[in-house]
Structures are given as structure tokens and as C-alpha cells.
Amino acid sequence: MADSLLGPSISFTFTLTFTRHLLFEKRKIRPRCSSRKSLTKSMSAATHCRCFSNPTHTQPSLLVFSGGTAFNGVVEELKNITTRVAHVLPVSDDGGSTAEIVRVLGGPAVGDIRSRCLRLSDESTPEALAVRRLLGHRLPLHPQQAKSEWYNIVEGEHSLWKGVSKPYRETIRAFLSYFQNEILRRPNESFCFSNGSIGNFFFAGARVFFQSLDAAIFLFSRVSDIPSESQVLPVISTNDRLTLGCELGDGTVIRGQNEISHPTNGSMEPVKKERSAVPALPSRIKRVFYMSSEGSNLLHEVFPTANSAVLDQLNAVDCIIYAMGSLFTSICPSLVSPYQFWSKIHFSMFMSILMFHALLFFYDNIDHLF
Known part of the structure; x- marks a missing residue:
């Protein structure tokens, strides 16, 4: 769901502090504290430095893989650091207002993309x-x-x-x-x-x-x-409906993002792993994939082509970020064509991605699949 929860302040602070460290470490700009006010102030000073990908720009360029909700709370402040951001979002949401549109008109889910566009407006x-x-x-x-x-x-x-x-x-x-x-x-x-x-x-x-x-x-x-330097990119550019599926360790196949992911009541209570209102899946998730949305065999796996604009951005940006979001329904849908993505990434960028994996686990709602 695109508008329900923005994520807690600790996630926000860690994310931007960590991002700041990696982006500006070589520019000799040392972080002084992690408050939002001081973070914005130090970031404004950092933008006077030159970025790595294009020395003519003073702002770093980022490629962000995220869901439509969890990273929204960071987007507003990220604009104070740089507007040269390509936001990559899945188009397989099947809940809320989006679900009704897809049911009647078909096509890809637009809710997460609309939500991000509004945040950038x-x-x-x-x-x-x-x-x-x-x-x-x-x-x-x-x-x-x-x-x-x-x-x-x-x-x-x-x-x-x-x-x-x-x-x-x-x-x-x-x-x-x-x-x-x-x-x-x-x-x-x-x-x-x-x-x-x-x-x-x-x-x-x-x-x-x-x-x-x-x-x-x-x-x-x-x-x-939206700022002209900012881009909102569907991970798969299509005019057809996309359905997310997953296979569990016991062989069970689950169809639909809502059936895979966890619902949320929008509360901001601390995570307590020993209890959850969300029933556990019968087995751990083995893999995530796209499923056929037409024909008689709806359990048939399909292999959509990755958006070429996303592939182009992989080698053009200073840093790639895996932001907060549901791991299996927000992040993994953008990575189900590994060869198409990883063959485009230089080793140095791959190292940046490894460091940014920590950001996946600072979203205070539990995926019931863990």
C-alpha cells in the first residue's frame, strides 16, 4: 500500500547518515551529528563538491531501489541533498485502490509510482x-x-x-x-x-x-x-498486468503481493519478534518470480524484460541504494532478472551495493516470512 506508513525516525536518521558517509567520504566532508537539522546543513555544504560520475555536477547521482511506502519519509529530505535521483519501483502491487483499477482496466499497478511522484512534486x-x-x-x-x-x-x-x-x-x-x-x-x-x-x-x-x-x-x-533531474522508473516498463508470486521451501506457490507480504495497521509500535498479528507462512520463501496474468494456467512463470532506462542508470550513477521496504515484495521484484542487472554493474558499484544491504533491515514492520 503506497500511503500507509512512512517509517520511524531512527530508520530515517541511519539511512541518510550512512548515505552521506558513502557519498562524501572521498570528499573529506566529515559527518558531525545525525540530527535532521544538522544533517541538512552539512549536506548543503557537501553539494558544493563535485560528484564522481560527472565533474560538471555538484550533486551526486543516486539509483534507489525501494517500495512505494517505506522510503517516502526519506524522499522529502533527500531533495535537500540531491535531486539527481532515479527511483526504481515495482509495478506488481495488488492492494487498495490500485487493485480495483487493475481488476477493471488491467495494466500494471500505478499506486507506488503515483505515491513517489507526489512526494517529489x-x-x-x-x-x-x-x-x-x-x-x-x-x-x-x-x-x-x-x-x-x-x-x-x-x-x-x-x-x-x-x-x-x-x-x-x-x-x-x-x-x-x-x-x-x-x-x-x-x-x-x-x-x-x-x-x-x-x-x-x-x-x-x-x-x-x-x-x-x-x-x-x-x-x-x-x-x-517534479524536478527535471529526478526520475521515477518502473522496474518493468509494460502496459500489461504483472502478478508477483513466490515459492516456499515446502513447494507451496503463493500468488499475489498481498498474499505474500504482511498487512499493517499503520501503528508505530516497537517490533516484538516474539509476537505478531500476522500469521506465519507455512514455510520460508525460497524464491520470488512473476506469474502469468492471462490464460488458463495462472501459475505459469513469466520472464518480463527489465526496463532499459533502469539498466542505463546502473552504470551512470555515483551510488546504488537498496532502501527500506518489504524485502520480498518491494525489493526483490526489482531483482528477479539478476543477469540483466548484475551484468551491467561494475565491481566498484557492486561493493557499494553490498554496503547498502544494511538499509534493508531498518524498517520497523516485520515481514511475516522471516
């Missing part, structure tokens, strides 16, 4: 904030109330449009209307708007219109005014 003007509020809005849980509010938004009469200029209004409304028309074209499928994300609906409308996930990301990035 501009907040410098009243209109930018108004656009962010609109695209970040969720409809009520009650189905009829949600449907009524949705129609109010599509018709341009909702108070959320206040502060949004006509060019932005007409652009956003056009793709919301297109999304609505696509739903109406499927009379055999009753769409539930409960807790629906306006940003997800806009994103889905753009993807179906352009028949391209990359084009939808480009449009969303421009509408939300």
Missing part, C-alpha cells in the same frame, strides 16, 4: 500545493459517498479545484474523464470508488489513453512539476 507555490492536494486526495470509504464525491470532482465542482488554474484544471479533468469513460465502457464490471486515489485515477486514465506507462509517468511528472 513541487510545493513552492499555492497552485503547486493545490495540485498536490488534488492528486493526493482519497475518496471516502463508504462506496456511495465515494462515488458521489468522484462525480463532483470530475465535473469540476469540488472545492479541491480551488487554486488550480484553468490550464492545469482542464488537463487533469481530461484524463479523469477519460478514466471514467473507460469504466463506463465495461458495463459488466462494477467499479468501486471506495477509498480511491484521485492521483491513481488520473494516472490510469493517462496510461490507457497513451497505451504507455512511460508516457503516463512523463505526463504526471510534468503536471506535478
Whole structure:
């Protein structure tokens, strides 16, 4: 789920302190403390140094593998260090508002990508904030109330449009209307708007219109005014539905991200490994893979091609980061084609990745698979 939990401050502090150490160690900038205020101050000083990948830039370039939720709390502060970040996200989420869109319209899951785009969006003007509020809005849980509010938004009469200029209004409304028309074209499928994300609906409308996930990301990035140096990349660039699966040690096959991963109640209580409200899997996870979403054999394994833009970034950045997130449903979906990825990485970068593995384990919710 893309918006439920941002992660505790200890994870945030460790992540940025560790990132700062690795990025600027050769620049002789010594960390002095790990508080957020001092971290931002020292990072602003660090940006006056030259990055390794391109001496003409003063900001380091990063490639971040993460989930759609856990790393979101770091994104806001990371912008104070560098905007030259490529965020790689999975497109196999099958929960929440995303699940309903995929059920009716098909295609890849857009919730995690939309969530990251919003975190990167501009907040410098009243209109930018108004656009962010609109695209970040969720409809009520009650189905009829949600449907009524949705129609109010599509018709341009909702108070959320206040502060949004006509060019932005007409652009956003056009793709919301297109999304609505696509739903109406499927009379055999009753769409539930409960807790629906306006940003997800806009994103889905753009993807179906352009028949391209990359084009939808480009449009969303421009509408939300993401820094031009920042990229949000699906690990697999596809216009088809992707389903995540896993095989357990006892041979059991589980289909769907929600069935693999753990639900969360959004609490921030300390982790207690001796107890968990999430039932344990019958056996440990042996491997994660993608499964067929069409045809009669839904347990058939498929091998989608990795996004070429991600492969290009692997050798172009100063550092690769494995950020916080559910290991098997947020990080592993980006690594199921190991040859395609690892054959692109120089040995020096591989060493950086080994060091960054520590970041995987500073997310205070338990994956019930361990």
C-alpha cells in the first residue's frame, strides 16, 4: 500500500547518515551529528563538491531501489541533498485502490509510482500545493459517498479545484474523464470508488489513453512539476498486468503481493519478534518470480524484460541504494532478472551495493516470512 506508513525516525536518521558517509567520504566532508537539522546543513555544504560520475555536477547521482511506502519519509529530505535521483519501483502491487483499477482496466499497478511522484512534486507555490492536494486526495470509504464525491470532482465542482488554474484544471479533468469513460465502457464490471486515489485515477486514465506507462509517468511528472533531474522508473516498463508470486521451501506457490507480504495497521509500535498479528507462512520463501496474468494456467512463470532506462542508470550513477521496504515484495521484484542487472554493474558499484544491504533491515514492520 503506497500511503500507509512512512517509517520511524531512527530508520530515517541511519539511512541518510550512512548515505552521506558513502557519498562524501572521498570528499573529506566529515559527518558531525545525525540530527535532521544538522544533517541538512552539512549536506548543503557537501553539494558544493563535485560528484564522481560527472565533474560538471555538484550533486551526486543516486539509483534507489525501494517500495512505494517505506522510503517516502526519506524522499522529502533527500531533495535537500540531491535531486539527481532515479527511483526504481515495482509495478506488481495488488492492494487498495490500485487493485480495483487493475481488476477493471488491467495494466500494471500505478499506486507506488503515483505515491513517489507526489512526494517529489513541487510545493513552492499555492497552485503547486493545490495540485498536490488534488492528486493526493482519497475518496471516502463508504462506496456511495465515494462515488458521489468522484462525480463532483470530475465535473469540476469540488472545492479541491480551488487554486488550480484553468490550464492545469482542464488537463487533469481530461484524463479523469477519460478514466471514467473507460469504466463506463465495461458495463459488466462494477467499479468501486471506495477509498480511491484521485492521483491513481488520473494516472490510469493517462496510461490507457497513451497505451504507455512511460508516457503516463512523463505526463504526471510534468503536471506535478517534479524536478527535471529526478526520475521515477518502473522496474518493468509494460502496459500489461504483472502478478508477483513466490515459492516456499515446502513447494507451496503463493500468488499475489498481498498474499505474500504482511498487512499493517499503520501503528508505530516497537517490533516484538516474539509476537505478531500476522500469521506465519507455512514455510520460508525460497524464491520470488512473476506469474502469468492471462490464460488458463495462472501459475505459469513469466520472464518480463527489465526496463532499459533502469539498466542505463546502473552504470551512470555515483551510488546504488537498496532502501527500506518489504524485502520480498518491494525489493526483490526489482531483482528477479539478476543477469540483466548484475551484468551491467561494475565491481566498484557492486561493493557499494553490498554496503547498502544494511538499509534493508531498518524498517520497523516485520515481514511475516522471516
